[in-house]
Amino acid sequence: MSATADPITARVHRTSFALGEDVVPYAYGDGCTDELLLLLAEEVASADRVLLVHDAVAADLAQRVVDGLAPHALVHPLPVSAREELKTLETVLHLAEEAVAAGVTRGSVVLALGGGLVGNVAGMVAATLFRGLPLVHLPTTPVAAFDAVLSAKQGVNLSAGKNMVGTFWTPRSVWCDLDWLRGVDARQVLTGTAEMAKNVLAVLPEREDDYLAAVDGLADPGSDALLRLLQIGVDAKTGPLRVDPHERSEALVFEYGHTVGHAVELASRGALSHGAAVGWGMLAAADVAARLGLLDDAAVAAHARVLAPLGVRVDAPPVLDRALVHRLLLRDNKRGYLPGIGDDVVPMVLLDRLGSARRGEGGRPLVPVPTDLVHAAVDEVLRPV
Ligand SMILES: NC(=O)c1ccc[n+]([C@@H]2O[C@H](COP(=O)([O-])OP(=O)(O)OC[C@H]3O[C@@H](n4cnc5c(N)ncnc54)[C@H](O)[C@@H]3O)[C@@H](O)[C@H]2O)c1
DSSP states (O other): OOOOOOOOOOOOOOEEETTTTTTEEEEEESSSSSHHHHHHHHHHTTTTEEEEEEEEGGHHHHHHHHHHHTTOOOOEEEOOOOGGOSSSSSHHHHHHHHHHTTTTTTOOOEEESSSSSHHEEEEHHHHHHGGOOOOOEEEEEEHIIIIIIIIEEEEEEEEEEEEEEEEEEEOSSEEEEGGGGGOOOHHHHHHHHHHHHHHHTTTTTTHHHHHHHHHHTTTTTSHHHHHHHHHHHHHHHHHHHHHHTSSSSGGGGGGGTHHHHHHHHHHHHSSSSSHHHHHHHHHHHHHHHHHHTTHHHHHHHHHHHHHHHGGTTTSSSSOOOOOHHHHHHHOOOOOOOOTTTTTEEEEEEEEEEEEEETGGGGOSOEEEEEEEHHHHHHHHTOOOO
């Protein structure tokens, strides 16, 4: 999908993505906060209150949003601390109580200003308060802007695992000044970029040069790197999400690299970012696919090319307890898609060529792989040098 210059101001681009039959508009640019707020004010002008759920670290930006919208709407800001242990139903309940005490009604709108965590928590408030209020995302991290907001999935954690309680709630719109993303640390940037590497390998291989140019430009604040990565995120997601808005079949392709990736992330005990871990997971998935005769050498080499600039290189593996990685593979939440499987099988998203996921039962892009073979691939890519 191509973005076009906004008629009001050339600084704002407009694109959109599909969630089933819904089309969600996404307005973005670089250094365009004032323009975005002018446009957003029109969108929320008919609401009786605007509930601004924001990351506590983005308090200055939240104040700018309050000031920008104030002539047009009554805005009530509520800060959230973006910590996974606070991503709970208790936090959602607390926010809902505060919102109602502040005068939020059925005629109000919820704005989510922050990373993926704040987006999910605010999404849960929007989905449940008065049985549903419009949700508008203002993402402030690469993961949120390129990936998490492009979803109807809202959720919070249980002590047993992440995002285990949740629902589907389609955002009304998304607004992002890429300048908001520049406050995050390098680990966050790497994670957002690694998810785009995944999109290139699994969905959009024709965008490899575009992606590599973006990665090359990331260190230069004057480059269009973030714009390119955002466009790769939107372009990759819209096709699968149009047919699979609940991300239970076609959109499982976005789990590419995540089976081994989650195990690597847990085994690293915080040393590796989610993005680096998913990068290792993609290298392992490519190795598995090559062992099964699905991927040729050129496709495996493309994985190395796309991931090397992120520091995910087989000649520089992280020090990990590989036996622990093996055990953690059996805790992957995709196992629920293949009921009755034993420990001798690991369900994985595998490619049979770049941009094409191998289909399994029910046409899903998920196939059962012998556990021994996955262990061998993990040992190969994470072999100490
Ligand atoms: N489909 C979905 O709904 C979906 C998809 C991907 C991830 N997620 C969820 O999103 C979360 C991960 O998202 P994330 O990586 O954005 O993490 P996050 O929201 O936890 O933010 C990461 C860190 O960046 C900080 N931060 C946010 N904006 C900042 C800014 N502008 N400047 C400086 N620091 C800033 C936060 O305070 C936090 O410390 C997880 O909870 C995950 O489950 C959901």
